[in-house]
Amino acid sequence: MIDTELDLEVQRVIRAPRDRVWRAWTDPARFERWWVPAPARCRVEAMELVPGGAFRTLISTDDGAFVPHMDACVLAVDDGARLLFTDALTGGWRPSSQPFMTAEITLADHPDGTAYRAMAMHRDRTDRDTHESLGFLDGWGTVVAQLADLVESS
Template sequence: MKVETSELTIDRFIKAPPSVIWKAWSMPEHLARWWIPAPMECKVVKLDLRPGGGFETLMREGDGDFQPHVEGCFVEVVPETRLAFTTVLKEGWQPTEPWLALTAIMTFEAEGAGTRYSARALHRTPEDSRKHEEMGFQEGWGATLDQLAALVERLT
């Protein structure tokens, strides 16, 4: 019997310290290089790393126009340790109706010569979680983690 859950998780060991992973998360020019699976292109519109601060990215495939990707609000920001945002709020705690409601919690835990990067995606219902999983959660978030690892290993 499969247990229904509203949470999806993924984690990786990355060969870089939490401070370098934080740099990749906190600088728009770095975030744009790994946040969306290649070959799609990412444009960072907002990255206000404080509770209530806005988080917005756009994506583009090929020569097309940039389209909405994520718009949310940071709910917790602990530099080099933990970062959480939600898509059910936008900048300034303003409620919104996203195409996919979730809260994402990322933790960066020093482990040996690197970092254990863990991400949790919390959904309103098990059905929403299953929909996100069927959309390719593991593949998509996994690809971005691979891109993050490649970027931060070059930054160290």
């Protein structure tokens, strides 16, 4: 359930079967194709989709070197339906030096394909507002559109 004081979310119907959307989230090669807003590029450094698993990505902007983007810990995986991860921890349940959010990605069958929901949960209003001012809606909206383009054309 969303807490509008602390959470941000993006919802969209993606016109592709749920298993195709799930594969785009869980296959590193597919994930790299949509996870960051183009023209930036993503590289998956670790994607251990089990509770306690590491989930690390790198980003390259302006064709520069890849630098750290996300260092998170997977909390829960419900195959084909839900992925929960946080940057409050890193792989192996290690505490993070800069906790910011927990993300919940949910997929559900929809008559037109897949109902997609990405929610970012924050510890306080300041973190939520910071995330929003950093461009959450534009950034996460852009990558969801890139995800849709990838899976709808497959």
